[in-house]
Amino acid sequence: MLTSIAGKSTIVTGGSKGIGKGIAKVFAAQGARIMIAARGEEAAKAAVAEIESAGGTAAYHLCDVADWDGVQGLIKATKDTYGSVDILCANAGIFPQIKMVDMSPEDWDGVMSTNLKSTFLCVKACIPEFEAQGKGRVVVTSSITGPVTGFPGWSHYGASKAGQLGFLKTAAMELSKYNTTINAVMPGNIYTEGLQDLGEDYLATMANSIPLKRLGAVEDIGNAALFFASDEAAYITGQQIVVDGGQILPE
């Protein structure tokens, strides 16, 4: 069992829903103190209640992770609540599906800002905290879509997710000065509330196309993130791991 994150102040952007909520729950179960960042209050409140009812510690802060002032407010709120920022899980993301022929420059910028610029902003805002503590951990939620595969309607999304991996190579070198590691998890098809609308038949077909014959659970991503955040992963930085049930393996 990884025990090194007990008590650690952990920001999970996008922690109110889906994969981020899964990461928050996995970390909270190991004793981390969670700060959820999201824009919508109802889901954030519900996620905090879910974690607390399982015996965990959590709070939320409402902000747009693509906004520098908002991100700085998130760091301040986390310090005010827990006294430090130990771990950043930069997970928030959007994935509107729009083919290039219909995509406006604003559509492109919106996805790049929320998914990629936000990663830079959140990491940058944490640097003074990691420097002050002489240690830090960053785990980025990327995707297989972009770095490995493509999907119609997701040219902007794929570029943002590949961009996160490009960002983390140099970030790892710069953050090493603060004894801080940064790594990424690349999920395949993960079952979240958002997928329920696709219907049981469609989801069963999707699951059947994956070698391990199921969609990923949000906890599968949480567990990989947990390893990167642990003391046991202290010598791993600038790396990424695919968590996809074997989906991208060749036939």
Ligand code: NDP
């Ligand atoms: P969800 O839509 O379920 O959750 C997204 C979360 O991000 C919500 O908490 C949302 O809260 C928050 N969020 C979105 N935009 C912003 C913003 N501008 N500022 C602050 N918070 C924001 O998505 P998933 O859980 O499916 O995806 C999470 C991450 O995982 C994304 O980065 C995605 O690219 C990645 N991923 C997901 C896969 C999947 O199969 N689900 C596969 C591969 C990667 P709110 O809307 O209230 O702000």
